[in-house]
Amino acid sequence: MSKKIFFTLFLAISVLGLWTCKKDSNADACSGAWASELSSEINAMSSAAQTYATDPTPANCNAYKQSVQTYLDALAPYGNCATLTGQDRADWQAALDAAQQSVNALDCSGALQ
Numbered sequence: 001m002s003k004k005i006f007f008t009l010f011l012a013i014s015v016l017g018l019w020t021c022k023k024d025s026n027a028d029a030c031s032g033a034w035a036s037e038l039s040s041e042i043n044a045m046s047s048a049a050q051t052y053a054t055d056p057t058p059a060n061c062n063a064y065k066q067s068v069q070t071y072l073d074a075l076a077p078y079g080n081c082a083t084l085t086g087q088d089r090a091d092w093q094a095a096l097d098a099a100q101q102s103v104n105a106l107d108c109s110g111a112l113q
Helices: 003-019 033-037 039-054 058-080 086-105
Strands: none
Touching (some): 039 058, 058 086
């Protein structure tokens, strides 16, 4: 996988997290809560991304892929935020689905050497 694709995937997933329940910061518990509640997943994903970027072995690729999957799994329930409605909810779900497809398509058997 090229570094450009890797960083595009990482950026897309990061933006997805920032987008979650952004509309009204006081509307309910999930407004902005994802950042603190998912901090361990975000930190693990960031660390795995940095490790893989500097040493793109299959093992590091698999660790990165698993950390992204863990983050997406933890992020998914935030699609049920009361403040995320209509087209915003549809767009959020489409972004989550696209991120999931990118993770599923990540082939670590051919990681850069």
